[in-house]
Amino acid sequence: MSKLRFKVVEEAFHKKPVEVEEPNERPSEYFAKYVFNREKMFKYLPSKVYEKLTDVIDNGAALDRSIADQVAAGMKRWAVELGVTHYTHWFQPLTEGTAEKHDAFVEHDGKGGMLEEFSGKLLVQQESDGSSFPNGGIRNTFEARGYSAWDPSSPVFVVDDTLCIPTVFIAYTGESLDYKAPLLKSIHAVTQAALDVVHYFDYSAKKVIAYLGWEQEYFLVDEGLYAARPDLLLTGRTLMGHEASKNQQLEDHYFGAIPSRVAAFMKDLEIQALELGIPVKTRHNEVAPNQFELAPIYEECNLAVDHNMLIMSLMRKIARNHGFRVLLHEKPFKGVNGSGKHNNWSLGTNNGTLLMAPGKTSEENLRFITFVVNTLMAVHRHNGLLKASIMSATNAHRLGAHEAPPAIISSFLGTQLSQVLDHLEESTTNDLTSLDAKQGLKLDIPQIPELLIDNTDRNRTSPFAFTGNRFEFRAPGSEANCASAMIALNAAVAEQLIRFKQAVDALIEEGAPKMSAIIQVIRQYIKECKPIRFDGNGYSDEWKEEAARRGLDCETSCPLIFDNYLHPDSIRMFESTGVMTHKELEARNEVKWEMYTKKIQIEARVLGDLVMNHIVPVAIEYQSKLLDNAYKMKAIFAAGEAADLSAENLALIREISEHTAFIKEHVDAMIAARKVANRIANQREKAIAYHDTIAPMLEQIRYHIDQLELIVDDQMWTLPKYRELLFIR
Ligand code: ADP
Ligand code: MG
Numbered sequence: 001m002s003k004l005r006f007k008v009v010e011e012a013f014h015k016k017p018v019e020v021e022e023p024n025e026r027p028s029e030y031f032a033k034y035v036f037n038r039e040k041m042f043k044y045l046p047s048k049v050y051e052k053l054t055d056v057i058d059n060g061a062a063l064d065r066s067i068a069d070q071v072a073a074g075m076k077r078w079a080v081e082l083g084v085t086h087y088t089h090w091f092q093p094l095t096e097g098t099a100e101k102h103d104a105f106v107e108h109d110g111k112g113g114m115l116e117e118f119s120g121k122l123l124v125q126q127e128s129d130g131s132s133f134p135n136g137g138i139r140n141t142f143e144a145r146g147y148s149a150w151d152p153s154s155p156v157f158v159v160d161d162t163l164c165i166p167t168v169f170i171a172y173t174g175e176s177l178d179y180k181a182p183l184l185k186s187i188h189a190v191t192q193a194a195l196d197v198v199h200y201f202d203y204s205a206k207k208v209i210a211y212l213g214w215e216q217e218y219f220l221v222d223e224g225l226y227a228a229r230p231d232l233l234l235t236g237r238t239l240m241g242h243e244a245s246k247n248q249q250l251e252d253h254y255f256g257a258i259p260s261r262v263a264a265f266m267k268d269l270e271i272q273a274l275e276l277g278i279p280v281k282t283r284h285n286e287v288a289p290n291q292f293e294l295a296p297i298y299e300e301c302n303l304a305v306d307h308n309m310l311i312m313s314l315m316r317k318i319a320r321n322h323g324f325r326v327l328l329h330e331k332p333f334k335g336v337n338g339s340g341k342h343n344n345w346s347l348g349t350n351n352g353t354l355l356m357a358p359g360k361t362s363e364e365n366l367r368f369i370t371f372v373v374n375t376l377m378a379v380h381r382h383n384g385l386l387k388a389s390i391m392s393a394t395n396a397h398r399l400g401a402h403e404a405p406p407a408i409i410s411s412f413l414g415t416q417l418s419q420v421l422d423h424l425e426e427s428t429t430n431d432l433t434s435l436d437a438k439q440g441l442k443l444d445i446p447q448i449p450e451l452l453i454d455n456t457d458r459n460r461t462s463p464f465a466f467t468g469n470r471f472e473f474r475a476p477g478s479e480a481n482c483a484s485a486m487i488a489l490n491a492a493v494a495e496q497l498i499r500f501k502q503a504v505d506a507l508i509e510e511g512a513p514k515m516s517a518i519i520q521v522i523r524q525y526i527k528e529c530k531p532i533r534f535d536g537n538g539y540s541d542e543w544k545e546e547a548a549r550r551g552l553d554c555e556t557s558c559p560l561i562f563d564n565y566l567h568p569d570s571i572r573m574f575e576s577t578g579v580m581t582h583k584e585l586e587a588r589n590e591v592k593w594e595m596y597t598k599k600i601q602i603e604a605r606v607l608g609d610l611v612m613n614h615i616v617p618v619a620i621e622y623q624s625k626l627l628d629n630a631y632k633m634k635a636i637f638a639a640g641e642a643a644d645l646s647a648e649n650l651a652l653i654r655e656i657s658e659h660t661a662f663i664k665e666h667v668d669a670m671i672a673a674r675k676v677a678n679r680i681a682n683q684r685e686k687a688i689a690y691h692d693t694i695a696p697m698l699e700q701i702r703y704h705i706d707q708l709e710l711i712v713d714d715q716m717w718t719l720p721k722y723r724e725l726l727f728i729r
Contacts, residue, residue, distance in 0.1 A: 002718040008224035009720065012728045015222065017264035018322045023271060032277035034082070034158040036075055044074035056152050059207075060188070063152055068120025075156060076105065076118040079163040087118060087163040089126050089148040092179040093133040094591045096479050098309050099169075101128070102162055123165060125149045134594065136587030138175050145172050151180060154306045157276055166306055175584050179483035180302070182580050186490035187301055189577040193497035194347050194355065194371070200504070200514060201367040205349040210490060211470070213298025214308050215282075217339035217478050218315065219291050219327040220262060222728055225720045226325040231606050232725075235599075236329035236394070236479070239607045239698065240615075242706040243335040244723035247289060258285060259729045262292065265322040269294070272314055278307040288336035289726040298344060298470075301490070305483045308341070312479075324729075328479040331397035333722060334702075338398035339478035343485055346470035347371065357469035363515070369424065370500075370518060373525050375471060376411055378496035379464055380532035382488065382573065383409040384553030386464075387475070388564035389488035392592075393599035395477030396558045407556045408547045409475070410534035412462030418535065424519070425526045461538035491579040498577075500525075559687035562592045593687040597677075600690040600698075604674060607698055608667050614718050615705050616660055622712045623656045652711060659704040666704075670697045 023030050032039075041050050049070045055061040079087070088100040107117035128146045135146075148167035156165045169178035176182050187210050194208040226232050231239040258266065266283050273280045273296075282295040296307065312328060319326040331338035347355040355371040358364070379386060386409050391399075399407045413421070463475040476485045500521060507517035531550035536543060548554045555561050564570060565585050574580040580588075630646040630653070637645060677689035709717065 002716060004228055005718055005720055005724075008222075008228045009724050009728065011224050012222035012724070015261060015323055017261045018268075020264050020268045020271070022267075027274050030271075031274050031279075033275045035277035036078060036156045037277065040078055041074070044078045046070060046074075049074070053152065060153075063124065063150075065120065065124070068124045070120070072118050072120045072123040075123065075163065076116065079158055080105075080116065082158050083161060084158055084163050085161045087122070087165060089128070089150075089167040090164040091128075091148050091167045091169040092305075092309060092481060092483065093169060093177065094136075094179070094588065095134060095595075096481060098313060099133065100162075100164065123150055126167075128169065133169075133177065134591040135171070135177050136590035136594075138171050138173070138177065138583075138587045146170060146177055147172065151184065151302070153184070153300075154303050155277070157310075159276070175581070175587065179305070179481045179487070182487045182584075183305060183483040183490075184302060185579045186487045186494065186577070189494035189579055190347070190490040190497070193494040193501070193577075195349075196501050197370065197374075197497050198349060198355065198367070200370075200518060201363060202349065202353070205351060205353070207350040208355070209348050209350065210301040210486075211298045211344075211346045211348060212301040212304035212482065212486060213295065213344035213470070214304060214482050215293055215295040215342040215344070216308065216311065217286055217291060217293045217341065219288070219332050219339065220265065220319060220324045220729065221290065221327060221332075221725055223320065223323050223325050225725050225728065228718075228720050229725070230610060231603075232325075232327070232332065234606050235603050236327060237332045237397070238334070238722075238725070239603060239610065240702050240705040240709070241334065241719075241722045241725070242709045244721070244726060247336045247722075247726065258283075258292075261322065261324070261729055265319060265324060266292070266294075268322065269311075269314060269318045272318060273311055276307075276310060276314070278311055280311075286337065286339075288333070290729060291337060291339065298346075301345075301486055305481070305486065308482050330392075330395045330477040330479060333726065335722075336726070340398065340474060341476040341478050341480060341482060343473040343476050343482055343489075344467070344470050345473060345486070345489060354469045356466075356471065366515065366518060366522075369420065370522060372413075372417070372466065373421070373522050373529070374496045374500050375493055376529045376532055377500075377525050378489070378492035379409060379411055380529040381496065382492040382570065383532060384555070384561070384564040384567065385492065385570045385573075386473075386485070386488050387553055387555075388561050389485045390473075390475045390477060390480065391558050391561045392477055392480060393558060393596045394479055395475075398477065399475065400556060406461075406463070406538050406544065406547075407561075408538075408544065408552050408554050409463050409532070410538065410543075410547065410552065411471075411532050412465040412535050412538075413533060414466060414535065417466060418533070421526050421533075425523055427523075462534070463538065487579065491574055491577045494577045494579075495573045557688070557691050559593055559596055559684060559691050562589050562596075562684075562687075565589050565592075590683050593683040596687045597683070597690045600695050601674065603698055604670055604694055607701060608671065610719075611663055611667050611701070611705070615708060616664065618716050618718060619656050619660050619708050619712055622716055623653055623660075625713075626653050626656075655711060656708065659708050662704045663701055663708075666697055666701050670694060670701070673697065 038054065041053060045053065049067045052064060052067050053071055056063050086102040086104050088102045090098055090100050093099050105116040105118050106114045109115040126148050128148050146169060148169050151166045151168055154166040156163060158164065168176065168181040168184065170176055170181055190210055191208040195205065198205045198208060221232065229238065231237065270280050279297040279299065280294060281297050284293055286293050298304065299307065315326045328339070330340065349355065356368065358368045387407060463473070465472045465474065473485055473489065476482060503521045504517045507520060508514055512520065531552060534543065544554060553564070566589060571582050571585060574585060575582065626649050630649050633646045673693045677686055677694065680686040680689055709721070
């Protein structure tokens with residue numbers, strides 16, 4: 001082992017769990033300690049202001065500027081009591097992280113001194129100097145400055161000495177430059193459209209809520225080992241590394257005992273998450289070695305997205321306190337499972353009904369089927385777009401790989417629900433003459449057992465699976481902002497529910513009874529969206545062929561998948577629901593293509609450096625040792641005997657030469673290909689060039705490096721190997 005590698009392995013091996021200081025209170029007591037939630041609003045705001053603010057939060061009433069000062073003053077009072085000195089507008093630019101710019105509360109007092117100041121104006125809106133955030137050209141002119149504006153539906157919170165204010169980030173010309181603004185619009189669109197449909201069944205519902213429960217997968221790696229891998233450090237994944245002899249074959253990691261250093265990290269993370277009001281609930285080992293998962297109780301979609309962003313930054317921070325680095329990349333290691341983020345999504349009413357859950361009466365079940373079938377329709381109509389919404393340079397490594405959903409969107413319903421839909425499709429009665437309240441509704445809707453909720457009929461290979469009372473979108477990447485997938489899904493379902501209502505209303509106008517009209521439209525939809533339903537093995541090659549026959553989007557090239565955003569159907573859908581304009585979609589795609597190119601570009605550079613600084617020198621050094629040995633043999637033994645004795649050595653020497661020659665040649669070719677691609681001005685074309693020519697070279701070069709790793713003396717190899725990265729914790 002090289003000296004450095006030996007040192008980091010040795011150190012990692014002997015690390016002890018970090019002692020976690022446990023709060024004296026119970027979780028229910030310290031939950032949301034650092035969140036300006038209703039309880040604190042009530043305590044720190046005048047009652048009139050409290051009422052107005054809750055109206056803004058609950059009913060989307062406009063935020064009255066006149067109360068902003070008082071809200072800000074209350075917030076400041078609360079925050080200062082916690083030792084807070086700064087505040088920041090916290091927003092989600094089109095990178096995968098969050099952004100913040102901290103300002104101190106201090107202002108001149110006009111008498112040569114300072115005072116703590118935080119006005120409503122500063123709370124509500126701020127000009128942002130972040131002109132270097134990706135914007136796809138929207139902000140290229142001087143006039144197109146951006147500003148961040150408070151989103152009162154997500155409560156402010158305190159991290160360390162800073163009051164964080166969740167905000168949207170918008171250009172002065174009105175275009176959104178972040179994830180939150182379109183997310184809020186998509187939530188508005190889907191909840192409104194759903195409410196209109198709910199009213200066919202239940203007039204008492206006043207509001208529909210979109211829910212999201214995310215599951216976050218991640219890897220932990222010891223920080224010493226991590227630091228000795230420049231590829232992990234700079235790209236988030238290993239660009240080389242031969243599989244360890246043992247990885248996940250024995251399936252002994254999944255749900256296994258949590259290692260003590262990791263358990264300490266998790267405990268620390270959970271305490272801090274709960275203090276920030278994130279209702280974390282589930283934790284376990286995942287399939288791959290050193291892979292874990294964390295899930296909270298589901299929440300309102302916008303809040304859940306904020307909490308996921310927050311937990312990712314908490315994880316990064318807390319992992320370091322425990323001598324780990326957290327890897328959120330979708331595919332940090334080749335040959336073992338990658339990480340995803342499962343977005344469990346559903347709609348519910350203010351009176352507690354989950355719209356995607358079966359009920360007790362026929363009418364409730366028709367409502368349930370209505371929402372399920374409309375969701376399927378939306379997913380069918382926009383399957384290409386939904387795929388685009390989860391696609392990225394990093395997630396591309398995971399999709400279609402053996403353990404992750406394929407790059408084709410389909411939906412799993414399970415036997416029971418499939419039978420219900422088949423039955424409805426085949427039945428011919430819409431006859432509702434017996435629609436008599438006393439007799440109960442005689443709809444031809446089969447009984448749907450409530451058992452469906454504990455449905456164990458799971459299909460882990462489906463990217464969009466029905467799981468009892470919700471859909472689980474399993475394709476989003478572990479590193480991604482959940483909002484991207486939720487924006488597309490909410491908007492698509494909103495559009496679909498609007499279409500549904502139009503169709504039903506038209507039939508009602510022609511004289512059809514309401515329930516009968518609903519059944520007729522649903523029956524037609526069940527026929528129409530059939531191609532999206534697939535309960536078989538999504539990982540199989542037969543499915544790829546079958547999906548192509550069904551007309552589903554089977555494109556696998558990331559830059560081309562992004563084209564779906566600019567498909568006329570997508571533009572119409574986003575514009576008609578008020579979620580995004582054509583101009584915004586174009587700008588966002590520019591960002592997507594540019595990001596794609598940059599990610600591959602960085603990987604290519606890092607690989608080139610590693611090859612020249614680590615791999616080739618070590619290979620040559622080992623080769624000269626072998627050559628030296630061959631020479632000495634020749635000096636000592638008789639010619640024939642020496643040749644025999646060193647035959648194996650010579651074969652090895654030749655093998656090393658061949659691999660190194662290939663690697664060097666291809667690294668040069670890759671540099672040349674980059675130069676060609678970099679001259680392309682059009683972002684889309686450039687991304688395509690990177691995808692078609694440079695990305696495959698990374699894989700080819702890697703193969704030869706990994707072969708060298710197998711034959712070169714372990715003592716000389718400088719980079720920590722998979723068996724060390726994955727098994728030491
Ligand atoms: P599994 O791994 O079996 O899918 P988990 O318990 O890890 O299940 O995660 C399920 C996630 O789904 C949790 O975040 C949970 O709160 C969420 N969830 C449960 N019911 C709903 C629902 N109706 N709508 C949205 N999310 C839900
Ligand atoms: Mg799940």
